Amino acid sequence: MKYFSTRSHNNFVSFREAVLNGLALDGGLFMPGKIPSFSKSFIEKLHAFSFQEIGFETAKKFIGDEIGEQKLLEIIEHSLNFPVPLIDIDENTHILELFHGPTLAFKDFGAQFMARTMEYFVKDFNEEIVILVATSGDTGSAVAHGFYGVEGIKVYLLYPSGKVSYIQEKQLTTLDKNITALEIEGTFDDCQYLVKKAFTDSYLKNKLNLSSANSINIARLIPQSFYYINAVKQLKHSTKKIIFSVPSGNLGNITAGLIAKKMGLPIDLFIAATNSNDVFTNYLSMGNFEPRKSVQTYSNAMDVGNPSNFERIKTLYENNIVKMRNEIESFSFDDEKTIDGIKEVYSKYGYIIDPHGAVGYIALKKYLELAKQNNMDSVIVETAHPAKFKDVVEEAINAEVKIPQRLAECLNKEKHSIVLDSKFETFKDFLSNTH
Numbered sequence: 001m002k003y004f005s006t007r008s009h010n011n012f013v014s015f016r017e018a019v020l021n022g023l024a025l026d027g028g029l030f031m032p033g034k035i036p037s038f039s040k041s042f043i044e045k046l047h048a049f050s051f052q053e054i055g056f057e058t059a060k061k062f063i064g065d066e067i068g069e070q071k072l073l074e075i076i077e078h079s080l081n082f083p084v085p086l087i088d089i090d091e092n093t094h095i096l097e098l099f100h101g102p103t104l105a106f107k108d109f110g111a112q113f114m115a116r117t118m119e120y121f122v123k124d125f126n127e128e129i130v131i132l133v134a135t136s137g138d139t140g141s142a143v144a145h146g147f148y149g150v151e152g153i154k155v156y157l158l159y160p161s162g163k164v165s166y167i168q169e170k171q172l173t174t175l176d177k178n179i180t181a182l183e184i185e186g187t188f189d190d191c192q193y194l195v196k197k198a199f200t201d202s203y204l205k206n207k208l209n210l211s212s213a214n215s216i217n218i219a220r221l222i223p224q225s226f227y228y229i230n231a232v233k234q235l236k237h238s239t240k241k242i243i244f245s246v247p248s249g250n251l252g253n254i255t256a257g258l259i260a261k262k263m264g265l266p267i268d269l270f271i272a273a274t275n276s277n278d279v280f281t282n283y284l285s286m287g288n289f290e291p292r293k294s295v296q297t298y299s300n301a302m303d304v305g306n307p308s309n310f311e312r313i314k315t316l317y318e319n320n321i322v323k324m325r326n327e328i329e330s331f332s333f334d335d336e337k338t339i340d341g342i343k344e345v346y347s348k349y350g351y352i353i354d355p356h357g358a359v360g361y362i363a364l365k366k367y368l369e370l371a372k373q374n375n376m377d378s379v380i381v382e383t384a385h386p387a388k389f390k391d392v393v394e395e396a397i398n399a400e401v402k403i404p405q406r407l408a409e410c411l412n413k414e415k416h417s418i419v420l421d422s423k424f425e426t427f428k429d430f431l432s433n434t435h
């Protein structure tokens with residue numbers, strides 16, 4: 001499979017190159033030259049495949065022969081090694097729990113797969129690879145855990161100082177070895193800007209083997225399609241319409257779902273559920289894409305003012321907003337509504353949902369009301385474990401949220417970070433002096 005940039009559709013690179021570069025030279029994002037498709041029989045026989053088998057069959061289509069089958073199998077086995085249950089909260093409503101990985105958020109899927117893939121691709125390299133990751137909270141720790149201890153790869157996590165939760169910060173700053181946390185005095189968008197700018201800086205580009213692990217990396221996007229397929233499998237030949245509500249920020253998660261649909265997965269509609277950072281919601285309703293500074297919310301992993309994967313969605317729909325609107329709805333909600341959502345899911349279903357999932361829940365509810373639908377199979381994508389947002393959730397439901405063991409462990413470790421202001425020169429000096 002060859003990959004092209006969302007900004008120039010005629011330059012193709014290999015999967016390896018797309019993965020190692022992260023971003024295309026022209027600043028665009030990589031897309032598969034052709035979206036592969038599933039055979040009808042594969043879709044009909046989904047129930048016969050395990051999650052790992054689904055991952056393997058799907059990955060093969062995107063990678064071709066650039067990774068041998070045996071190696072790919074190993075990568076899949078190492079990265080898809082936690083459960084992805086679909087919980088029924090009522091007859092038509094299901095919660096897809098994507099938080100059973102090491103850092104308790106869906107980003108573990110992409111991060112684990114990407115880390116193993118990169119490890120494979122750089123093993124013949126003599127020089128160290130430097131990975132820069134801007135994180136609004138969850139990306140950094142997922143990526144860090146994926147790469148932790150991987151030889152030949154050094155990771156810098158850039159996170160906005162004071163804008164991630166206590167627990168998220170602990171997860172970001174308590175790994176050692178090849179992982180360094182950079183605490184940036186600015187917003188997530190500043191962090192993302194620094195990373196993007198580093199890639200276009202010829203001095204840094206020559207001095208370091210830079211790579212990116214943000215949701216812009218195609219190796220993070222591909223494995224995110226696996227759980228949509230696995231969820232449809234778990235709906236067991238539903239004859240109802242199928243709808244997924246996806247809590248969205250940088251739009252990577254939903255893009256993976258849209259790609260799975262394009263491959264032939266029977267999903268009728270996606271909801272891009274956003275918080276007050278509603279640039280994409282506004283785009284779908286008004287037709288203008290107007291990036292803004294991000295604002296802070298309880299669902300902070302969605303606090304993105306200029307969602308990168310918008311370029312991929314546009315490419316997927318050939319810039320046609322009408323087609324896009326046929327398959328994607330979008331609604332945005334503020335923190336107050338988010339809290340109401342957490343409360344309602346708890347009181348109505350006895351289920352503890354995190355602030356991101358809560359935005360997905362209320363967006364779904366709103367859609368079903370507006371569309372006067374009550375007989376669709378609805379899947380709320382629950383992107384994080386509620387314990388990651390313990391304070392907010394406990395206050396909303398007035399009950400305790402238990403902390404899973406794997407999270408409790410890192411809370412006892414000491415924080416290590418390097419504080420930098422948000423100027424590019426500062427960041428550049430730091431990188432040049434460290435390497």
Ligand SMILES: *Cc1c(COP(=O)(O)O)cnc(C)c1O
Pocket residue numbers: 105106107138139215247248249250251252253254301302356383384
């Ligand atoms: C990253 C993240 C999101 C947003 O996903 P995108 O792919 O950026 O749209 C939603 N919820 C949680 C918990 C996240 O970590």
